[in-house]
Amino acid sequence: MITKTVIPLLCGLLFGAGLSISGMTDTRVVLGFLDISGAWDPSLMLVMVGALAITVPGFWLAQKRTQPILTSEFHLPASCKIESKPLLGSAIFGIGWGLYGYCPGPALASLTTLNWQPILFVAAMAAGVYLEKWVQMLKQQEPNRLPDKQGSTP
Amino acid sequence: MNTLLVPVIGGVLIGLSSLAMLALLGRITGISGIFAGVITAESGTWRWAFMVGLIGGPVLYHLLTSASAPLPSEAGWPLTVIAGLLVGFGTRYAGGCTSGHGVCGIGRLSQRSMAATATFMGAGMVTVYITRHLLGAG
Numbered sequence: 001m002i003t004k005t006v007i008p009l010l011c012g013l014l015f016g017a018g019l020s021i022s023g024m025t026d027t028r029v030v031l032g033f034l035d036i037s038g039a040w041d042p043s044l045m046l047v048m049v050g051a052l053a054i055t056v057p058g059f060w061l062a063q064k065r066t067q068p069i070l071t072s073e074f075h076l077p078a079s080c081k082i083e084s085k086p087l088l089g090s091a092i093f094g095i096g097w098g099l100y101g102y103c104p105g106p107a108l109a110s111l112t113t114l115n116w117q118p119i120l121f122v123a124a125m126a127a128g129v130y131l132e133k134w135v136q137m138l139k140q141q142e143p144n145r146l147p148d149k150q151g152s153t154p
Numbered sequence: 155m156n157t158l159l160v161p162v163i164g165g166v167l168i169g170l171s172s173l174a175m176l177a178l179l180g181r182i183t184g185i186s187g188i189f190a191g192v193i194t195a196e197s198g199t200w201r202w203a204f205m206v207g208l209i210g211g212p213v214l215y216h217l218l219t220s221a222s223a224p225l226p227s228e229a230g231w232p233l234t235v236i237a238g239l240l241v242g243f244g245t246r247y248a249g250g251c252t253s254g255h256g257v258c259g260i261g262r263l264s265q266r267s268m269a270a271t272a273t274f275m276g277a278g279m280v281t282v283y284i285t286r287h288l289l290g291a292g
Contacts, residue, residue, distance in 0.1 A: 003178070003179055003200070004199040004200050004203065005199060005200075005203045006203075007174065007175075007178055007179060007200075007203075008175070008179065008181075008200040008201075008203035008204040008207065009203040009204065009206060009207045010174075010207065011171045011172075011174050011175050011183070011204060011207060012171070012203065012204040012205060012206060012207020012208040012209075012210070012211060013207040013208075013210060013211040013214060014167050014168075014170060014171040014174075014207075014211065015167070015168055015171040015172070015183065015185075015204075015207070015208055015211060015253075016207060016208040016209065016210065016211020016212050016214075016215075017167060017211040017212065017214060017215040018164045018165065018166075018167030018168035018170075018171065018211075019164065019168065019208075019211070019212065020164070020211065020212040020215040020216065020221075020223075021160060021163060021164035021167065021215060022160065022161045022163070022164020022165055022168070023160070023161060023164070023224070024164070025212060025223065025224055026224035026225075027224075027226070027227040028224070028227075029224075031282055034275070034278040034279045034281070034282040035279075035282045035283070035286060036279055036283075037283060037287060038286060038287070042158070042161075043161040044161070046158060046161035046162045046165060047161045047162070047164055047165035047168065048165060048256060048257070049162060049165060050161065050162040050163065050164065050165020050166040050168070050169060051165040051166065051168045051169035051172070051256075051257045051261075052165075052169065052257065052260060052261060053165075053166065053169065054166055054169025054170055054172070054173055055169045055172055055173055055257055055258060055260075055261025056260070056261050056263070058169070058173035058176075058177065058261070059173065059176055059258070059261040059262050061177075062173065062176050062177035063176075063262075067180070068176070068177060068178055068179055068180035069177055069178050070178045070179060071178075071179050071180050072180075073180055074176070074180040075180055075181055075182065076182065076262070077182065077249065077250075077259075077264070077266075079266060080262070080264035080265055080266050080267070081265065081266055082265050082266050082269045083266065085247065085248075085249075086247075086248045086249050086250070086255075086266055086269070086270045086273075087248075087269060087270065087273050088247065088248075089243075089244050089245065089246070089247030089248025089249065089270075090244065090248040090255070090269075090270040090271075090273035090274040090277065091244070091273055091274070091277045092240055092243060092244030092247060092248075092277075093240065093241055093243075093244030093245045093247075093248055093251060093274045093277070094244070094273060094274035094275065094276065094277025094278040094280075094281065095240055095244070095277050095278070095281050096236070096237040096238070096239070096240025096241035096244060097237075097241060097274060097277075097278045097281075098277065098278035098279065098280070098281025098282045098285070099229075099233060099236065099237040099240070099281055099285065100227060100229060100233065100234065100237035100238075100241075101227060102227075102237070102238075102241065103185075103241060103245075103251050103252045104185040104186045104189055104241060104242075104245060104251050104252075104253075105185040105208065105251070105252065105253055107238070107241070108185065108189065108205070108208055108209055109208055109209065109211065109212045110212070110223070110226070111209050112209060112210070112212060112213050113223045113226065115226040116226075116231075117226035117227050117229075117234055118226065120231060120234045120235065120238065121234050121237065121238040121241075122238065123238065124234065124235045124236075124237070124238025124239045124242065125189070125238040125239070125241050125242035126189075126193050126242060127238070127239055127242060128238065128239040128240065128241065128242020128243035128244070128246070129186075129189070129190045129193060129194070129242045129243070129246050130193075130194075131239070131242070131243050132242070132243045132246035132247050133194065133246070135243075135247075
């Protein structure tokens with residue numbers, strides 16, 4: 001009960017509040033960061049610095065344990081190697097991000113403004129998720145191609 | 155408050171949330187993966203709980219501080235749809251987004267995530283350069 005609902009709920013609240021405080025739910029701030037030849041806004045970089053200052057040492061310490069504190073196993077991505085699939089996906093994601101200024105977290109964290117923009121964006125994002133599932137399914141059905149076994153979903 | 159300090163504090167909260175998820179529950183906080191799990195009805199109550207928190211967190215923040223939420227993008231609906239599709243498809247194909255690759259993957263010192271993060275930031279910068287400075291929009 002605590003591990004399945006209370007803790008993830010509290011972590012989600014903290015994450016959503018962090019996104020709001022940092023200004024990442026404002027598409028102008030995000031596009032200002034990506035606009036390196038314009039009036040550059042360092043906010044997003046500072047958010048990354050703050051987050052990584054916690055996760056780099058924290059994850060290292062957490063993973064020294066053989067299991068998490070409250071559950072029986074770590075669920076970690078299988079591969080840490082550089083491959084073409086995550087790079088191609090990231091390039092596609094980056095284009096959408098640069099066109100609009102929302103990545104998944106801020107789009108979801110903006111839903112409760114009840115503006116049509118984040119609602120439509122999240123709906124389109126959901127369609128994109130299903131489209132990707134469909135493409136993966138087609139790829140696996142192709143007989144002369146090895147199925148993709150990278151399977152990492154951080 | 156200092157305009158440089160505020161984003162750092164926000165980032166620290168995001169980092170603490172991601173650290174608690176890993177240290178306590180053994181989970182990587184990848185928003186695109188959690189979102190995909192929720193909408194495709196994958197098992198895992200924790201994803202639903204996290205999603206409720208993520209959506210509710212900003213409400214709590216705005217209630218407590220009386221700061222107003224930022225105005226939405228001025229882009230029209232076609233661009234909203236196209237960008238949403240690209241972000242949904244791309245993050246799933248990449249196996250992560252700004253949180254999964256950027257905050258958690260780099261947090262684990264994964265080269266795969268570092269390369270992914272450099273790629274989506276680079277692609278975003280090139281896109282903004284083309285739309286703002288070559289095409290003159292926005």
